[in-house]
Structure formats: C-alpha cells, structure tokens
Amino acid sequence: MTFPSINETELVTRAQNGERNAFSELVCIHAQGVLNVIYRMCGDTQVAEDAAQETFIQAWLHLSSYRPQTSLRNWLYRIAVNAATDILRKEKRILPNALEDLQLNDPQPGPEALYSEGEQARVIQKAVLSLPHACRAVLVLREYEGLSYHEIADALGIPVGTVMSRLNYARKLLKDKLEQKLFLQVEAKNV
C-alpha cells in the first residue's frame, strides 16, 4: 500500500484550502500516471488528455472528500478509470470489436507481419481494448501501473478476490486472442 509522502500530504492540505498552485503541483506529480491509465483504457491520445483533464477537475471539485490517510494516486486512478469508462460508453467508436475485427482484417498474418514492431503493438492494443471495461481496468492498473492487488482493490473499490478473478479472466481472454503471437514468442525464446 502506497501512502502519500509528507510533501504530498502538505500539498493536498493546501489544495483543500483552495490553493491552486498546490493543486497544480499535485497534477504535475500524477499527470503521466493518470494519462497512461486512461490511454490504456481507451486507446486514443487526444481523448485520454481530455479525460485526464476532466479527472483532475473532478478531483479539484471533490478534494474535500479525499481523506489524506489514503493514497491520492489510487483515488485519482479511481476517478480516471470512471472517466474513461464514461467516455467508452459515450464514444463507442473508440472501442473496436477487437478480436473479430482483428481476425477479419488480418486473416493470416505471417511471422514478419507479426514481428513488425508497429503492427505488433497495434494488434496487442486492440486485444486489450476488446476486453470488458471492468477486466481491462484491473489489467491496466496491474500491467502498466504496477499496482498490487490491494492497491487495485483500493483504487477501484472492489474486494481483492474480485481483482484476482478479473485479472485471471482478462489474461485468459488475452491469451486466447493473442495465442499465435504468444506461441511465436515462446518459440523465439526457445531458439
């Protein structure tokens, strides 16, 4: 469990008293994390930046409800995930029906295509974006932000058992979608 540093606690207190500069410093500290979470959730840089701004505005408006003894990062991630989920609901275009689209678009991608760096990243990202929102949020916080199960549970307001089951499910779905790539990667490791 990550607790806010003394400096961060002081910044939060000052921001809660209405100091914009203190809040800006907090934004600086957490901007990249929040941007990354939302981007991994929705897959669009511009949308991620807009949603991240909205996340911090909501955080500012509701800063009085934040309890300083808890992790500010987790609190912000919770708002960020909810903001991303709202956007995904509103803007279906961002969410591709990944695997189906993927298989239709790339019926038999050869090894060269699979190992083309850009193509590989695109395929993996599409597979991640095809996951159900709830599972995707858990996967993003674990794989890209490195949060522990307890931190994810804290951030999303769900039990640790639910974190485990959602993560298992997300990885199982991803393994099924990326089976061929995983096979090639394991083969490459063995060579």
Added chain:
Amino acid sequence: MSNHITEWLNAYLDGELHGSRLHHVEVHLAECPVCQAELGSLESLSGLLKEVPAPPFTSSERFAAQVNLRLPHQQTATPGKRILEVGWWMIPVGLLGAWILINTSFLVSDILSAANNLGFLVSVSDWLGFDLSNQAYWSTTLGQFGVLSGNSLNWAASTEAFARTSLLEITLQVSIALLYLSWIAIWWARQQRQGHGQLLEG
C-alpha cells in the same frame, strides 16, 4: 500430474502469494510441466503487453497549466458552511444533553414525590406552591361531580397520573431516540456519498 494450480499462477506471477500457498505452488511447479508451460505463457503475455509503448503525452508542466486554466472555483468551506458544520456536530451533543436533563428531571421528580408521600416534604411542597402527592386533577374533579365513581374513578386517576408522568417521559425519550437515529442515518448517508458518490461512480 493432477490438481493443477492454474488458478493461482496469476497471483504467483504477480508476487501476491505468501506463506503456505506460495510454498504449495512452488512445489507443484517444480514437478508439473503443464503448469510450468502455463506460467511461461503468462510471463510471455505480460512481456507482450509491456512491449506496447505509451504515446508521448503533453509534458506534465504544460498539462498542469492546461488543467489550471480550466479549474472552476472550488467549493471551499465558507464561514456560514463552517457554522453549519459545527451545528451539525452539536446535534448529537444537544440530544445527549436533553436526554440527561429529562432523565434527571424525572428522577428528581420521582424522589420528591416519594419523599412527599412519606411526609418528608410537606413544608417544601407548600413552599413550591403545588401538591406533589396529587397528580390526578381532572379525574378528581369528575369524581366530585359524580361523573366517575368507584373503580372507574380509580382507573381514571391512574391513567391520568400515568399520562402526566410516564407517558410524557416515554414520549420524550422516544422522540430523542428517533432524532438521534435520524442523525445517524444522515451521517451514514453523507459518509457513503463522500466515499463513493463524489467519485463519479460509473
């Protein structure tokens, strides 16, 4: 090898297993090629995911400046709100004080009545200007006019005495209890709202 431990492999990979569970998984993995392969594919999957780079976002400083421009006025606590907040926390204190006052009043009243019935407080009741022993006024009057008599008169006198003392006490106690429970319910609802509602629950 039966009884595979695939459901624990994710937690094992993430370093979330401890104690006997971790030991059990490690022992099983040392002997089970199926679970070893499963763990290998999970590791590969994790590696693949990390190969997807994040795009270059706006720098943190510039982003913070953009956010700062869009920040609306924060709902900071005004003096009026602070007074309301203090008043809110004074409600249970006030209710407790009222409860103590009521109980003390009735206790003192009971003691005075008992003392008066035993004849200790004749001079005091004269000095106070009321008759502590006789708490039934209407039934006594009705008895004097012949409307009530015998058992009916006794019953009416008891009921009137009960209504004057016990019923009043019960009503006040129940009212205080209901007010306190209402305060608890509102406090709980506020806590819930602060914890969840304001976080833009999806």
